[in-house]
Amino acid sequence: MFITNTETVPGKNIIDCFGVVSGSTVRAKHVGRDIMAGIKNVFGGELRGYTELLNESRDEAINRMKAQATEMGANAIVNVRFSTSSVAAGAAEIYVYGTAVRVE
Amino acid sequence: MIPFIGFLTLLLLGYVFGRWAEQRHFHSIAAREQQWVSLPNSNNRELLIPMQQIDKAELVCGSVVISIDYFKRLLAMLRSIVGGPVASYETLLDRARREALLRMKEQCTGAVQIINIRVETSSIHNAAGNGIGSVELLAYGTAIYGKAVDEVQQLSALTSAAN
Numbered sequence: 001m002f003i004t005n006t007e008t009v010p011g012k013n014i015i016d017c018f019g020v021v022s023g024s025t026v027r028a029k030h031v032g033r034d035i036m037a038g039i040k041n042v043f044g045g046e047l048r049g050y051t052e053l054l055n056e057s058r059d060e061a062i063n064r065m066k067a068q069a070t071e072m073g074a075n076a077i078v079n080v081r082f083s084t085s086s087v088a089a090g091a092a093e094i095y096v097y098g099t100a101v102r103v104e
Numbered sequence: 105m106i107p108f109i110g111f112l113t114l115l116l117l118g119y120v121f122g123r124w125a126e127q128r129h130f131h132s133i134a135a136r137e138q139q140w141v142s143l144p145n146s147n148n149r150e151l152l153i154p155m156q157q158i159d160k161a162e163l164v165c166g167s168v169v170i171s172i173d174y175f176k177r178l179l180a181m182l183r184s185i186v187g188g189p190v191a192s193y194e195t196l197l198d199r200a201r202r203e204a205l206l207r208m209k210e211q212c213t214g215a216v217q218i219i220n221i222r223v224e225t226s227s228i229h230n231a232a233g234n235g236i237g238s239v240e241l242l243a244y245g246t247a248i249y250g251k252a253v254d255e256v257q258q259l260s261a262l263t264s265a266a267n
Contacts (some may be wrong), residue, residue, distance in 0.1 A: 003163040004246040006149055006220045011158030011250070037171065037238075042114055044122035044173025045129070046203075047238060051169045054226070054240055058165060080163055082242055084226035094226065 001066055002076035002103065009076050012103040018072045022097035023064030025057040026087055054094075058082070061096045074100035114174045122173025126195065133202050140209045145218040151248065152217050156257075158250040164218065166207030170200045171238035197239060204241040212247035221245035 002009045037047050069077050080098035087093050146152045172180070176192035183190045201223060212218065224242045 002161060004161050004220075005163055005222065005244060006161075006246050010151060010161045010246070010248055011155070012161075041171050041177075041238070042118050042121075042174045043125065044118065044171055044176065045125045047169045047171050050238070050240065051167060054167045054169060054242070058167065058242070062163075080244075081222070082224050082226075082244060084224065084242075092226065 001069070003062070003066070003080055003098070004076075004078055005080045005098075007079055009078060009101075009103050012076070014076075014078070014101045014103055016074075016102035018069070018074050018100040018102070020097060021065050021068040021072070021074075021077060021100045022095065023061040023066075023068065024093055024095040025060045025064070026091055026093045027053055027057040028091040057094050058096070061094050065096050065098065069100040072100050074102055076101050076103045115178065118174030118176070118178075122175055125173075126199070129199055129203075133199060133206065136206050136210075137202070140206065143209055143215065143218065145209070145221055145245065147219075147221045147245075149220050152219060154253045155216065155248065156251045156253045158248060160249040161246055162212075162249075163244060164208050164211040164215075164247045165242065165244040166204045166209070166211060167240065167242040168200055168203045168207060169238060169240045170196060170203070172196050200239050200241045201243070204243040208243045208245060212249075215247040215249050216252050218245045218247050 002012070004010070008014060036049055040047050065077065065080075077098040077100055080096060083095045083097070085093050085095065144152045172192060176196075179192050180190050183192075204223065205221070208221075209218065222244055224244070226240045226242055
């Protein structure tokens with residue numbers, strides 16, 4: 001599965017287009033991580049727990065999008081964009097969307 | 105009296121460790137940016153360097169969550185009374201963006217170029233709502249692997265076009 005955020009897959013020709021596919025995850029803060037983040041907030045610096053959480057939820061969203069594209073019979077996703085929104089206090093959504101296509 | 109001492113301790117801890125951590129982070133960023141300076145990257149959609157042969161094109165991402173220290177948060181609060189540029193948040197955002205871009209580049213060793221780079225700011229917790237001043241940065245782009253057109257070919261193509 002080719003995934004790019006440009007209009008085409010460079011070096012390949014698009015032969016079929018299936019439409020928009022998307023994937024999303026909603027993640028919430030974790031109590032243990034929250035306490036650590038509270039301590040980190042005094043000293044400043046990277047909140048590694050949250051970085052991991054962000055990475056995991058991003059990969060999960062991409063996987064869901066991939067699954068949807070595979071179901072349609074696509075072998076590439078182009079023009080991928082990320083978007084985030086906060087649903088409630090302490091929870092946020094990461095949303096990824098793109099166009100499922102078939103390349104040669 | 106005791107809450108006041110606690111407050112002062114937090115302030116001092118934030119000042120000393122926050123400053124130290126920030127300086128160390130900026131040094132590390134500068135060193136790693138030097139290392140990656142030779143990798144062409146742009147936020148254009150087109151290829152930056154003409155390619156002879158493309159082996160692979162893939163999405164690469166880099167993300168980071170960084171928080172501000174206690175002392176700087178107080179400075180920012182004081183700043184919001186009089187208004188003007190809030191330097192303590194400017195440096196926070198600056199190092200978070202640069203770190204996210206560097207992490208993205210570190211994902212794609214062997215790539216010829218990265219195109220169509222986008223930077224997205226996300227938030228897990230509302231910074232203003234609960235007073236936790238942290239930012240989450242996500243940088244992503246398309247890494248191109250393969251073989252670039254070498255300079256000799258490029259020159260001959262240019263001269264033949266001119267003739």
